[in-house]
Structures are given as structure tokens and as C-alpha cells.
Amino acid sequence: MNIGIIGGGIAGLSAAYELSKKGHKVALFEKEAHLGGQAATFEVAGERLERFYHHIFSSDVDIINLIDELGLSEKLVWLDSKIGFLHRGRIYDFVTAWDLLRFGPVGLLDRVRLGLVSLFLRRYKDWPSLEGMTAQEWITRYGGRRNYDIVWGPLLQNKFGTSFDEVGMVWLWGKVHLRFASRARGRERLGYLRGSFGLLIDALAERILDAGGKIYTSSSVERIVVEGEKAVALQVGRQMYPFDSIIATAPSPAFLEMVPQLPTDYAQKLKGVRYQRAVCLVLTLKKPLSHIYWLNISDPSIPFVALIEHTNFIDPSIYGGKRIVYLSNYLSKDSPLYRSDPDELLNVYLPHLRKINAEFEPSWIEERYLFREEAGQPVITTKYSSQIPDHRTPISHLYLANTTQIYPEDRGMNYSVRLGLKASNLALEFSAA
Numbered sequence: 153m154n155i156g157i158i159g160g161g162i163a164g165l166s167a168a169y170e171l172s173k174k175g176h177k178v179a180l181f182e183k184e185a186h187l188g189g190q191a192a193t194f195e196v197a198g199e200r201l202e203r204f205y206h207h208i209f210s211s212d213v214d215i216i217n218l219i220d221e222l223g224l225s226e227k228l229v230w231l232d233s234k235i236g237f238l239h240r241g242r243i244y245d246f247v248t249a250w251d252l253l254r255f256g257p258v259g260l261l262d263r264v265r266l267g268l269v270s271l272f273l274r275r276y277k278d279w280p281s282l283e284g285m286t287a288q289e290w291i292t293r294y295g296g297r298r299n300y301d302i303v304w305g306p307l308l309q310n311k312f313g314t315s316f317d318e319v320g321m322v323w324l325w326g327k328v329h330l331r332f333a334s335r336a337r338g339r340e341r342l343g344y345l346r347g348s349f350g351l352l353i354d355a356l357a358e359r360i361l362d363a364g365g366k367i368y369t370s371s372s373v374e375r376i377v378v379e380g381e382k383a384v385a386l387q388v389g390r391q392m393y394p395f396d397s398i399i400a401t402a403p404s405p406a407f408l409e410m411v412p413q414l415p416t417d418y419a420q421k422l423k424g425v426r427y428q429r430a431v432c433l434v435l436t437l438k439k440p441l442s443h444i445y446w447l448n449i450s451d452p453s454i455p456f457v458a459l460i461e462h463t464n465f466i467d468p469s470i471y472g473g474k475r476i477v478y479l480s481n482y483l484s485k486d487s488p489l490y491r492s493d494p495d496e497l498l499n500v501y502l503p504h505l506r507k508i509n510a511e512f513e514p515s516w517i518e519e520r521y522l523f524r525e526e527a528g529q530p531v532i533t534t535k536y537s538s539q540i541p542d543h544r545t546p547i548s549h550l551y552l553a554n555t556t557q558i559y560p561e562d563r564g565m566n567y568s569v570r571l572g573l574k575a576s577n578l579a580l581e582f583s584a585a
């Protein structure tokens with residue numbers, strides 16, 4: 153079969169790779185000049201680095217298997233993570249049970265409750281029974297108001313902004329459940345590809361091209377051509393590309409624009425899921441800011457929600473000794489911060505870096521880079537399973553595989569690999585016909 157794929161992120165590349173492996177002809181179209189989508193990289197000190205911080209968990213079996221299949225296993229390293237929590241100007245380590253027991257901002261009884269709730273979510277498997285409740289309702293009921301106000305509430309607000317109280321408990325269950333799966337003897341191990349996840353993207357692209365597939369970058373699909381309720385071609389600029397089947401991995405708003413004739417029910421489902429925008433200001437520094445890799449910020453006066461010090465995870469010598477820090481934000485589409493240019497954003501953030509390290513001086517900053525992503529995080533509300541659009545669209549031979557369809561797990565590269573696989577199988581359903 154001849155299959156067209158929209159989007160050169162992990163899902164699109166995985167789908168194209170799977171189909172090429174099976175001997176099908178594929179053509180992949182990516183609107184950006186580079187491949188990788190949300191997992192794309194840029195260069196720091198001659199080394200590749202993700203535009204947005206990335207690691208994997210040991211439960212991410214689909215991507216681990218893919219890394220293995222592509223011969224990249226020796227590049228995959230598993231390292232201890234250092235998670236912290238900033239509350240009222242103090243950084244608390246937040247990884248082990250012992251850290252939890254010493255977590256001063258809540259009383260001893262609440263700390264024990266915090267540990268028990270985490271343990272429960274780690275063991276609990278019946279997530280459908282949690283579908284009717286918001287994370288806020290569930291945590292205040294079982295984890296207690298104080299734990300919600302100090303720990304879980306800020307985490308939800310950091311990711312979902314003003315939609316924090318709509319987030320379904322299943323989303324939080326997925327986060328905690330899978331995160332704990334990445335633990336061994338109480339410590340959390342996170343995976344990274346030495347050389348960046350760009351190696352995975354390159355290897356996928358190489359295999360697709362080797363198999364005779366085509367990859368077109370800087371090629372935005374404007375329209376999916378439908379004839380008699382069947383998708384037959386893609387329009388890119390003035391060019392038409394005919395296909396037997398089409399897989400779209402673009403975010404839902406972009407997909408809707410390509411195929412406005414989608415029936416109302418399906419289109420409504422696509423419109424029903426909102427996304428939080430992601431914005432990362434990446435700084436390279438002369439000195440480290442803290443000893444923590446992932447610092448959750450529980451302080452509404454600080455205008456970013458997490459500080460990820462990549463070089464507390466991966467050795468800075470790889471980047472010529474530079475320290476790399478991501479100042480991360482999830483914002484709603486109308487937030488003025490989302491449109492700020494790098495210098496404006498840096499000016500807003502700068503005074504707050506001393507709250508993380510009192511000795512910080514602006515002269516430590518060597519370079520700054522800004523990255524934005526419109527479809528950063530789908531807002532997963534209650535009873536989400538009933539809102540997920542089917543991979544098989546109502547238009548015959550047209551399949552959708554994007555991050556809004558990942559559930560009950562949270563979106564992540566592993567699940568985009570899985571999406572790609574699923575969509576590639578579906579796209580072949582008419583191959584024998």
C-alpha cells in the first residue's frame with residue numbers, strides 16, 4: 153500500500169517505520185524544517201539537546217524496545233533522579249520514603265497520609281473506578297486538605313493552570329502509578345539516550361529512507377482530499393499526493409483545519425479537548441543552580457512552574473562544562489507570557505532565580521533559548537474515556553493518532569511510539585481488499 157503520514161514527531165516516524173518494515177510505500181510530511189516534533193533537539197556546545205527536557209521511565213517498554221531494535225541500547229543510560237520541591241524559599245528533596253517523612257511543610261500525620269496515598273496509587277489498578285472524580289476531589293478526600301494545598305494542588309495548578317480543578321483523578325493515578333514503576337529499592341531511575349533522543353529520531357528517519365520511504369520537511373499539509381467519503385490524497389502547497397491510506401499525527405486543531413468536512417459528532421470530540429501551551433526558556437550557565445534535577449515549584453510568586461537542571465542528570469562535561477537549566481511553564485492560550493520574546497521572559501524570570509540559589513548572578517548566564525509548543529499537554533478531565541476520538545475517523549482510509557488519544561497514561565514519547573504502531577496496523581485494514 154501507499155500510505156501518507158502527517159507529522160514527523162515520534163508517532164508519525166514510528167508509524168512510517170513500522171509500515172516501511174512491512175514493505176509498504178510511505179511518504180511523511182512535516183511542517184517544520186526539522187523532525188522530532190515535541191521531542192526535537194537543538195545544539196548546545198556542539199551537542200544535541202532536547203528543546204523540552206526529556207527522560208523516560210523503566211515502564212516505557214515500547215520506546216525501550218524500539219531503542220533496542222534500532223541498535224541504540226548501548227546509548228541508553230539509567231540514572232538516579234533527584235526530585236525536589238521548593239516551598240517557602242526552601243528546597244526539599246522529594247524522592248525516597250525517607251524524604252517524604254522529613255518533608256517539613258506538612259505535619260507528621262499528613263506526611264504519613266501522603267506516603268500511604270502514594271503507595272495506594274502505586275498498587276491500585278482499577279483506574280476506571282476513578283473516572284468520575286476530579287483529582288482535587290479524590291486527593292482532598294483521601295490525602296487530606298493540607299496535603300492537597302501544599303503538594304498536589306500546586307502540582308496540578310502548575311501543569312493545568314486555571315483548569316486545575318477539572319483534571320480527572322485518572323490522570324493523577326497514571327502519573328503516580330507509572331512513576332513508581334520506575335523505582336528500584338526506593339530510588340527512581342530515569343532513562344536518557346547519551347547524545348539525546350535526537351538519535352532515535354535520526355535512526356527512525358534513516359530506516360524509513362533506506363526502505364525507500366520519502367520524508368518531506370518544511371511541508372505543511374493544507375488539506376486532506378476526500379472523495380466520496382474516502383480520504384484519497386494530501387495537498388501540500390500546490391502539489392497533490394495520492395494515497396491508499398492516510399495517518400494524521402498532528403494535534404487536533406491542525407487536523408480539523410485539514411479536513412473541515414468531518415462529521416459534527418467527531419469534530420466536536422476533537423474540539424472538546426483543550427491543550428495547555430508549553431514554554432521552556434533554556435539557559436546555559438557558568439555555575440550550577442542547585443543539586444536537584446527536577447524542582448517542582450510550590451510558590452505562586454514565582455512565574456515558572458518547574459526548574460529542570462539537566463546537568464544534574466546528565467554530566468555537564470558533555471556540554472563543554474556548561475550547566476543547562478530549563479525554566480518550564482504550562483500556560484493557557486491567552487496568557488501574555490506565552491507570546492513573550494526570550495528577553496522579555498528572561499527579565500520576568502530573572503529576579504526569581506535567587507529564590508533557588510541566593511548566590512545566583514545574571515552574569516552566570518551564557519546563552520538563552522526559547523521554545524514554545526501549542527499542544528503541550530491535553531487537559532484530561534473526568535470521564536475522559538468517553539471523550540476520546542476514535543483512531544478510525546468517520547472518513548474511510550483516514551486515521552488519527554495524536555496525544556489527546558493517550559489514556560489512562562499521561563502523554564509521553566513511549567505512548568506516541570505505541571500510537572504510531574497502532575495507527576500503522578489500522579492503516580493496513582484495507583490492504584487485502
Ligand SMILES: Cc1cc2nc3c(=O)[nH]c(=O)nc-3n(C[C@H](O)[C@H](O)[C@H](O)COP(=O)(O)OP(=O)(O)OC[C@H]3O[C@@H](n4cnc5c(N)ncnc54)[C@H](O)[C@@H]3O)c2cc1C
Pocket residue numbers: 158159160161162163164181182183184188189190191204205206207208371372373374401402403406430432480525527528529553554555563564565566568
Ligand atoms: C515540555 C515538555 C516536556 C516533555 N517531557 C517529556 C519527557 O520527559 N518524556 C517523555 O516521554 N515525553 C515528554 N514530553 C512529551 C513528548 O515529547 C510527546 O508526547 C511526544 O513527543 C509527542 O509526539 P507526537 O508525534 O505524538 O506529537 P508531536 O511531537 O506533536 O508531533 C506532531 C507533528 O505534526 C506536525 N504537524 C502539525 N501540523 C502539521 C501539518 N499541517 N502538516 C505537517 N505536519 C504537521 C508538527 O510540527 C509535529 O512535528 C514532553 C513534552 C513537552 C511539551
